[in-house]
Amino acid sequence: MSEALTAAVEMLVRLDPKLVEIVLLSLRVSLSAVAISALLGLPVGAAIAVGRFPGRQTVIVLLNALMGLPPVVVGLLVYLLLSRAGPLGALGILFTPLAMVVAQSILILPIIAALSRQAIDDAWREYEEQLRSLGARRMNAALTLLWDTRFSLLTTILAGFGRAAAEVGAVMIVGGNIDGVTRVMTTAIALETSKGDLPLALGLGMILIAIVIAVNAAAYLTKELAQRRYG
Amino acid sequence: MNQGSILPLRLAEVSFTVGGPAIIDRVSLEIDAGPSTIILGANGAGKSVLMRLMHGLLAPSSGRIEWSSPERPGAPRKQAMVFQRPVMLRRSAYANVAYALKIAGILEPRRGALVREALDSVGLSHLARRPARVLSGGEQQRLALARAWALHPEVLFLDEPTASLDPSATREIESVIKAFDAAGTKVVMATHNLGQARRLGDEILFLDQGRLVERAPVVEFFARPKSEQAAAFIKGELPWT
Ligand SMILES: Nc1ncnc2c1ncn2[C@@H]1O[C@H](COP(=O)(O)OP(=O)(O)OP(=O)(O)O)[C@@H](O)[C@H]1O
Ligand SMILES: [Mg+2]
Numbered sequence: 001m002s003e004a005l006t007a008a009v010e011m012l013v014r015l016d017p018k019l020v021e022i023v024l025l026s027l028r029v030s031l032s033a034v035a036i037s038a039l040l041g042l043p044v045g046a047a048i049a050v051g052r053f054p055g056r057q058t059v060i061v062l063l064n065a066l067m068g069l070p071p072v073v074v075g076l077l078v079y080l081l082l083s084r085a086g087p088l089g090a091l092g093i094l095f096t097p098l099a100m101v102v103a104q105s106i107l108i109l110p111i112i113a114a115l116s117r118q119a120i121d122d123a124w125r126e127y128e129e130q131l132r133s134l135g136a137r138r139m140n141a142a143l144t145l146l147w148d149t150r151f152s153l154l155t156t157i158l159a160g161f162g163r164a165a166a167e168v169g170a171v172m173i174v175g176g177n178i179d180g181v182t183r184v185m186t187t188a189i190a191l192e193t194s195k196g197d198l199p200l201a202l203g204l205g206m207i208l209i210a211i212v213i214a215v216n217a218a219a220y221l222t223k224e225l226a227q228r229r230y231g
Numbered sequence: 232m233n234q235g236s237i238l239p240l241r242l243a244e245v246s247f248t249v250g251g252p253a254i255i256d257r258v259s260l261e262i263d264a265g266p267s268t269i270i271l272g273a274n275g276a277g278k279s280v281l282m283r284l285m286h287g288l289l290a291p292s293s294g295r296i297e298w299s300s301p302e303r304p305g306a307p308r309k310q311a312m313v314f315q316r317p318v319m320l321r322r323s324a325y326a327n328v329a330y331a332l333k334i335a336g337i338l339e340p341r342r343g344a345l346v347r348e349a350l351d352s353v354g355l356s357h358l359a360r361r362p363a364r365v366l367s368g369g370e371q372q373r374l375a376l377a378r379a380w381a382l383h384p385e386v387l388f389l390d391e392p393t394a395s396l397d398p399s400a401t402r403e404i405e406s407v408i409k410a411f412d413a414a415g416t417k418v419v420m421a422t423h424n425l426g427q428a429r430r431l432g433d434e435i436l437f438l439d440q441g442r443l444v445e446r447a448p449v450v451e452f453f454a455r456p457k458s459e460q461a462a463a464f465i466k467g468e469l470p471w472t
Binding site: 126127134135136144147148150230 | 283286287288304305306307308311312314317318320321322330331334335362363364365
């Protein structure tokens with residue numbers, strides 16, 4: 001055990017190329033997914049918060065429920081879509097990083113949409129009369145609220161990233177954990193542990209934990225700073 | 232009235248109800264350009280709700296509210312309101328005023344001067360760069376006034392604009408409100424400060440439990456209140472139990 005730990009630290013220190021490659025792919029996939037989800041999720045969240053349409057309550061409940069979507073289920077669905085016989089099979093992207101980005105985007109889109117909806121809804125309650133008094137239309141109000149809740153939204157995006165970086169089920173199924181192609185931190189840890197290559201698994205585990213801690217610290221600090229600076 | 236004016240404002244049998252007893256109960260009145268109108272009444276009498284109805288933030292449960300030239304949705308508003316609890320956006324004091332001007336369709340090159348003038352008129356120029364939400368309650372109240380004033384509205388609704396201000400700031404704000412009035416803005420204001428009502432008002436609307444009980448010129452209202460409720464209110468025997 002302590003041997004494995006020493007080996008893991010040693011790998012980290014000399015930036016083992018294999019380890020670096022896996023970490024970089026992980027970041028590439030999860031950051032792409034979070035970017036896509038934010039681009040779609042924030043406007044959706046704002047629209048639901050500010051909009052008034054039939055079935056709004058249901059949409060909110062569903063969105064909140066989708067936050068708890070199990071990664072393996074998302075993986076399975078995306079797999080079915082992208083597999084050769086599936087409706088999007090012709091794209092031929094199954095077992096590529098792109099498929100992993102798609103799966104993670106679907107996984108965290110509801111998280112970003114639901115959490116931003118909540119933040120913007122709260123702000124709308126507070127601002128509505130003032131904004132309507134000034135003559136702001138809904139579209140305008142939504143943009144104003146997106147900007148005014150920017151720090152909460154950043155926290156939301158970081159939460160999405162944390163979830164993406166740490167999940168294993170979806171990327172395992174649609175990526176296939178192919179060495180050098182679709183192997184990311186979480187799938188590598190799963191595989192190396194079962195193979196008995198503990199140093200690599202441990203090294204990756206430490207990096208993963210460091211990333212998760214860093215993301216949460218960043219989220220906390222942003223909110224704290226913003227609160228102090230902007231009230 | 233002058234062309235394109237939104238005044239007079241007419242309320243016909245306006246009621247506002249949410250479940251229980253009427254919060255505003257069959258109020259009919261006409262608000263004309265010119266004299267400053269002060270709304271008086273005990274806590275919960277319905278002053279804020281009445282102003283929200285007039286300003287178009289609430290829809291009456293029954294009755295009609297008509298401006299002489301109706302507002303087109305999306306067009307810049309000719310009326311503004313300062314709320315009892317103003318809401319500031321998460322940006323600087325300056326940007327809060329500029330935001331209101333932007334919504335009103337005033338283009339960038341003209342905004343700067345208007346913002347500075349408005350901040351200056353409430354004595355907040357030195358805090359222009361400060362995030363609005365960290366300003367003190369009184370400073371936020373003044374900023375809200377500046378934001379409304381920057382729009383140069385035809386009608387300005389003020390809901391207890393000096394409630395959280397110290398005496399010197401109150402005097403300052405009163406002189407600002409007088410200046411608005413002198414500049415031709417119609418002021419409609421709720422207040423609990425009877426001295427202020429005397430100093431700033433031309434006519435009084437007295438509300439009691441959602442009903443418009445009395446409407447009279449200021450001097451007459453305080454010297455010879457016609458209703459029992461108004462007489463009691465003036466004496467400070469507020470019957471709020
Ligand atoms: N949206 C609402 N739903 C239900 N009740 C309301 C609503 N708005 C106001 N009320 C009630 O209507 C009554 C009048 O409220 P309003 O805020 O107009 O009083 P006010 O005269 O402005 O009092 P104050 O002097 O304390 O500001 C209150 O009893 C309040 O609880
Ligand atoms: Mg009130």
